[in-house]
């Protein structure tokens with residue numbers, strides 16, 4: 001599976017096959033070594049899984065974090081209600 005990874009050396013996005021020997025297409029730096037500890041898999045996973053508008057930033061204050069959590073719950077509830085409406089609609093049509 002091919003993925004993209006930000007090069008630790010030149011900060012460009014490059015093809016990454018999740019292999020230790022993969023190198024940056026721009027500067028030929030190895031992608032798996034020299035990674036700063038602050039930019040490990042955990043932050044990348046969060047960026048990949050969360051909607052962009054829910055992405056917590058280091059600059060967010062406490063209030064902003066609460067707002068984001070409320071928005072996330074509202075999003076889940078909304079999705080649940082929509083699924084329920086779709087099921088009721090399907091039941092009524094048939």
Ligand SMILES: [Zn+2]
Nearest residue numbers: 007010024027
């Ligand atoms: Zn590079």
